[in-house]
Amino acid sequence: MLSKKSQYAFKALTYLSEKFNDGPVLISEIAKKKKIPLKFLENILLELKKANILDSKKGKGGGYFLKQPPEKIKVATVIRLVNGPIAMLPCVSLYFYERCKNCNENHCGLHDMMVEVRDATLNIVENRTLRDLLL
Amino acid sequence: MLSKKSQYAFKALTYLSEKFNDGPVLISEIAKKKKIPLKFLENILLELKKANILDSKKGKGGGYFLKQPPEKIKVATVIRLVNGPIAMLPCVSLYFYERCKNCNENHCGLHDMMVEVRDATLNIVENRTLRDLLL
DNA sequence: ATTAAGTCTACTTATTTGGTAGGGTATTAT
DNA sequence: ATAATACCCTACCAAATAAGTAGACTTAAT
Numbered sequence A, B: 001m002l003s004k005k006s007q008y009a010f011k012a013l014t015y016l017s018e019k020f021n022d023g024p025v026l027i028s029e030i031a032k033k034k035k036i037p038l039k040f041l042e043n044i045l046l047e048l049k050k051a052n053i054l055d056s057k058k059g060k061g062g063g064y065f066l067k068q069p070p071e072k073i074k075v076a077t078v079i080r081l082v083n084g085p086i087a088m089l090p091c092v093s094l095y096f097y098e099r100c101k102n103c104n105e106n107h108c109g110l111h112d113m114m115v116e117v118r119d120a121t122l123n124i125v126e127n128r129t130l131r132d133l134l135l
Numbered sequence C: 001a002t003t004a005a006g007t008c009t010a011c012t013t014a015t016t017t018g019g020t021a022g023g024g025t026a027t028t029a030t
Numbered sequence D: 001a002t003a004a005t006a007c008c009c010t011a012c013c014a015a016a017t018a019a020g021t022a023g024a025c026t027t028a029a030t
Helices: A004-018 A027-034 A038-050 A075-082 A109-125 B004-018 B027-034 B038-050 B075-082 B109-125
Strands: A054-057 A063-066 B054-057 B063-066
Touching: A004 A027, A004 A038, A004 A063, A004 A075, A004 B109, A027 A038, A027 A063, A038 A054, A038 A075, A075 A109, A109 B004, A109 B109, B004 B027, B004 B038, B004 B063, B004 B075, B027 B038, B027 B063, B038 B054, B038 B075, B075 B109
Parallel strands: none
Antiparallel strands: A054 A063, B054 B063
16 A cells, blocks of 8 residues: 555646746645645655655745656656655565565475566556546 | 465465475475575465465365366455455455545546556456466 | 364454655745 | 745655564364
């Protein structure tokens, strides 16, 4: 399951996608419109900024905005960043790989199945962007 | 990600699948062979028994065994039981559904995408059984 | 009766999640 | 120049969940 933080992140990013050409958007505006705790949202947006997904402008007239257009930001990227691994097992994760203790990956049925699940999921989230989350 | 508990559960179930026609298997044997903390494993097996996946025999010569043959036990069932929801969002879960607050499911891009992810995953785990985890 | 084995209730501990507090720092309109 | 604005940063806290443990109890075979 996606954490609440991830769900907040997606709500905020969706909002920023809609406002992509309207200049910086206040954290407080996003928090209010999307009903996200303000200080928590600050942390999330800062993290997204550090990951180069968002950029910000300080001072009067400042705020946050997408660093790239919505169609350039993949859903998979956001999930990995805010939520963590997409795969169901560490030994099957591409970006958070950890080898299995006590289980040979070369002949492990669970492993093989989870590779399939991972690929089925990636096939969707790697090919969808913030643009696709709008209607 | 699957919890450690879930991974233990799959290891134990795989072991019991291999021994399906050999009569009851000791918890301690499973724990040793699969390197699972004994008391933790006790809890897991008991839970699986209460869910009608396993059965057991007490006393000397007792132990645990699958209640049905491996090919009758779906991976999806085990995941739901031990790990919880398979879907990435509560508003998209079939067995653990909770409605979205502040987001209309009828026009929410994230929701729609997560339905796709859920179905892609279910397509695999609903059609695989413990039998498929063996080699 | 003794021993082997699962059952049950109840803890404990560690980790993660969700959220808060409050001052610091950069920017810019005036 | 400066005051107001708005993001930045460090640290903390509480609740929930995950992981593991303890010990007494019940049941069945010999």
